[in-house]
Amino acid sequence: MDSLKNDSLIRALLRQPTRRTPVWMMRQAGRHLPEYRALRAHAGDFMSLCSHPEWACEVTLQPLQRYDLDAAILFSDILTIPDAMGLGLYFVEGEGPKFRKPLRCAKDVESLQVLDTAKDLTYVTDAVTLIRRELNGSVPLIGFSGSPWTLATYMIEGAASRDFARTKSWLYEQPELLHQLLDILTASVINYLNAQILSGAQVIQIFDTWGGALSDAAYYEFSLDYMQKVVSSLIPVNEGREVPVILFTKGGGMWLDALAKTGCHALGLDWTVNLGDARRRVGSKVALQGNMDPAVLRAGPAAIEPEVRRILRSFGDGSGHVFNLGHGITPDVDPKHAAFFVDTVHRLSNTG
Amino acid sequence: MDSLKNDSLIRALLRQPTRRTPVWMMRQAGRHLPEYRALRAHAGDFMSLCSHPEWACEVTLQPLQRYDLDAAILFSDILTIPDAMGLGLYFVEGEGPKFRKPLRCAKDVESLQVLDTAKDLTYVTDAVTLIRRELNGSVPLIGFSGSPWTLATYMIEGAASRDFARTKSWLYEQPELLHQLLDILTASVINYLNAQILSGAQVIQIFDTWGGALSDAAYYEFSLDYMQKVVSSLIPVNEGREVPVILFTKGGGMWLDALAKTGCHALGLDWTVNLGDARRRVGSKVALQGNMDPAVLRAGPAAIEPEVRRILRSFGDGSGHVFNLGHGITPDVDPKHAAFFVDTVHRLSNTG
Numbered sequence: 001m002d003s004l005k006n007d008s009l010i011r012a013l014l015r016q017p018t019r020r021t022p023v024w025m026m027r028q029a030g031r032h033l034p035e036y037r038a039l040r041a042h043a044g045d046f047m048s049l050c051s052h053p054e055w056a057c058e059v060t061l062q063p064l065q066r067y068d069l070d071a072a073i074l075f076s077d078i079l080t081i082p083d084a085m086g087l088g089l090y091f092v093e094g095e096g097p098k099f100r101k102p103l104r105c106a107k108d109v110e111s112l113q114v115l116d117t118a119k120d121l122t123y124v125t126d127a128v129t130l131i132r133r134e135l136n137g138s139v140p141l142i143g144f145s146g147s148p149w150t151l152a153t154y155m156i157e158g159a160a161s162r163d164f165a166r167t168k169s170w171l172y173e174q175p176e177l178l179h180q181l182l183d184i185l186t187a188s189v190i191n192y193l194n195a196q197i198l199s200g201a202q203v204i205q206i207f208d209t210w211g212g213a214l215s216d217a218a219y220y221e222f223s224l225d226y227m228q229k230v231v232s233s234l235i236p237v238n239e240g241r242e243v244p245v246i247l248f249t250k251g252g253g254m255w256l257d258a259l260a261k262t263g264c265h266a267l268g269l270d271w272t273v274n275l276g277d278a279r280r281r282v283g284s285k286v287a288l289q290g291n292m293d294p295a296v297l298r299a300g301p302a303a304i305e306p307e308v309r310r311i312l313r314s315f316g317d318g319s320g321h322v323f324n325l326g327h328g329i330t331p332d333v334d335p336k337h338a339a340f341f342v343d344t345v346h347r348l349s350n351t352g
Numbered sequence: 353m354d355s356l357k358n359d360s361l362i363r364a365l366l367r368q369p370t371r372r373t374p375v376w377m378m379r380q381a382g383r384h385l386p387e388y389r390a391l392r393a394h395a396g397d398f399m400s401l402c403s404h405p406e407w408a409c410e411v412t413l414q415p416l417q418r419y420d421l422d423a424a425i426l427f428s429d430i431l432t433i434p435d436a437m438g439l440g441l442y443f444v445e446g447e448g449p450k451f452r453k454p455l456r457c458a459k460d461v462e463s464l465q466v467l468d469t470a471k472d473l474t475y476v477t478d479a480v481t482l483i484r485r486e487l488n489g490s491v492p493l494i495g496f497s498g499s500p501w502t503l504a505t506y507m508i509e510g511a512a513s514r515d516f517a518r519t520k521s522w523l524y525e526q527p528e529l530l531h532q533l534l535d536i537l538t539a540s541v542i543n544y545l546n547a548q549i550l551s552g553a554q555v556i557q558i559f560d561t562w563g564g565a566l567s568d569a570a571y572y573e574f575s576l577d578y579m580q581k582v583v584s585s586l587i588p589v590n591e592g593r594e595v596p597v598i599l600f601t602k603g604g605g606m607w608l609d610a611l612a613k614t615g616c617h618a619l620g621l622d623w624t625v626n627l628g629d630a631r632r633r634v635g636s637k638v639a640l641q642g643n644m645d646p647a648v649l650r651a652g653p654a655a656i657e658p659e660v661r662r663i664l665r666s667f668g669d670g671s672g673h674v675f676n677l678g679h680g681i682t683p684d685v686d687p688k689h690a691a692f693f694v695d696t697v698h699r700l701s702n703t704g
Contacts, residue, residue, distance in 0.1 A: 165684070168645070169650060171647075172651035212603075215644075215645045217626075251564075253605065254629075271566075271567040272606055277606075292567075293566075295515065296524055298517065303524035330517075332517070
């Protein structure tokens with residue numbers, strides 16, 4: 001077993017005691033950092049950064065050089081899977097991701113192959129290997145994927161969407177076709193995440209960014225069930241250590257009880273959830289990760305400190321809390337504020 | 353007391369028995385109707401429709417001529433209040449509402465006056481009076497307002513927003529200034545809704561469209577507390593009949609318990625909430641309104657009928673359910689589907 005100098009993230013995810021609450025930030029590597037923007041300008045575009053392991057490694061490590069973080073998270077994009085499936089991912093500045101060949105009909109789904117990461121996404125596993133070597137046991141590396149449902153929305157819409165009109169037309173008019181797509185994506189996500197684990201990812205997070213767009217009944221059928229299949233098919237132990245799995249459904253506060261029963265180790269929470277309430281509902285089953293509104297980071301230390309204190313108190317004493325934002329850090333945040341946030345979590349949670 | 357031929361909406365909101373579940377649709381009057389689009393083209397722009405009582409009345413009644421609805425809702429916009437306060441509301445096709453003079457600093461807030469509906473928004477109360485006359489006791493008329501928080505977001509952002517960056521900067525950096533604005537808006541909403549009641553609105557709905565963007569703690573402080581003040585200041589009985597109040601926080605499923613304690617009569621629910629769960633949490637205090645995903649209406653009868661059945665079953669037997677969508681009907685819905693939806697709610701809930 002590889003030694004890990006700071007294992008507080010993994011301990012907290014397994015609800016074991018830690019000296020202080022571990023903290024990382026969704027999108028900690030990225031646009032809010034000037035050194036990221038410089039490398040991005042040099043690389044030319046976002047996907048070049050993702051697809052060159054040396055650059056992906058450099059970007060992954062950038063926030064760790066500034067902040068006292070308890071984890072690194074692979075720099076990549078949730079849409080690498082559909083891109084590898086041939087949908088042609090590209091980015092338009094200010095408009096988010098788009099696909100040249102979105103799915104439009106049954107034939108498009110039938111032509112899809114389950115992802116073979118070892119063939120199609122070696123740039124990701126190579127990046128994981130490289131990052132682990134560079135981290136040299138300092139903090140654990142988090143690997144990730146989009147949830148099958150969230151990937152399906154992008155593949156069907158072809159772009160970001162407000163109301164997911166096309167995807168929901170499939171859902172309500174051709175549910176078998178959507179299930180067929182979700183089956184392919186589920187097998188692909190399992191393949192992808194297990195390849196990340198075997199390359200060295202020590203924690204896995206599944207981003208169900210758009211699960212919250214579904215009705216209660218549809219959420220169980222079209223998102224949760226597939227995430228459960230993913231969770232139950234992941235390699236549970238690697239390098240002699242358990243590989244904790246975090247599920248994060250943005251807007252999923254209503255469904256925490258069901259999420260906690262999937263076999264995952266922790267739930268990511270957005271800022272609408274009260275941590276104390278969530279813990280009363282599911283705290284004996286899983287750890288909780290979250291949940292400060294990223295908007296607080298814009299406001300600076302005078303706002304950050306009371307909000308960190310409030311969230312720590314709402315979780316209360318005992319193990320099983322990983323501090324994080326409730327969604328990704330926004331590009332306009334001053335890195336000094338992010339540094340203050342990380343240090344404040346550590347200072348206020350330090351039990352000696 | 354004015355006789356009301358169909359009082360099932362009011363009875364259900366007061367948790368009294370009804371022969372069948374009453375139904376209406378948020379945004380039932382509007383863009384999905386060809387006769388609306390024709391009148392809008394004739395009128396020139398959206399605000400002209402709102403500000404001419406005859407047109408507002410005609411648009412309000414249009415869906416009642418097509419569908420067997422159990423309520424009419426005043427055709428207007430939640431931004432009439434800030435417009436009357438001098439912010440200069442205008443609409444850009446495809447971009448939603450904007451303000452010429454959004455709030456930028458303390459001085460902008462200090463210059464605001466509490467709305468005097470009788471002086472500043474007579475076109476709304478005139479429309480209410482006219483609609484009541486035209487309805488002639490067939491179904492009740494719902495009046496409405498945006499919540500103070502939701503109005504504040506538009507006034508500070510100056511337009512629709514994804515992350516409410518400016519508003520949240522006020523919230524976390526100048527909370528006193530935001531409270532000052534919310535006080536003015538709360539007094540204005542109370543004035544506005546009581547004027548609607550006195551002109552003939554028989555039910556009130558408060559749209560807290562953006563409450564779900566707030567953190568748990570901020571929601572209580574910046575949205576819920578102000579809605580509670582509004583609820584407690586509304587005229588409780590008019591024309592010898594109770595005036596039920598519906599609170600609708602989109603994305604507010606986490607906060608139903610607190611919402612139910614405000615003194616309101618009913619909670620509007622978006623489609624992420626399970627009606628049965630909601631009823632177990634708050635059903636003895638308030639009625640529940642909702643909550644079909646409007647996307648189901650795009651899909652047609654084969655999808656609508658099972659979804660209506662599922663939602664009726666999830667509420668279960670007994671009084672206190674008003675069927676509705678979980679958000680506004682979308683402009684691309686075929687009116688035939690909407691008609692089928694309304695009839696299906698009535699047919700499947702008919703207890704003889």
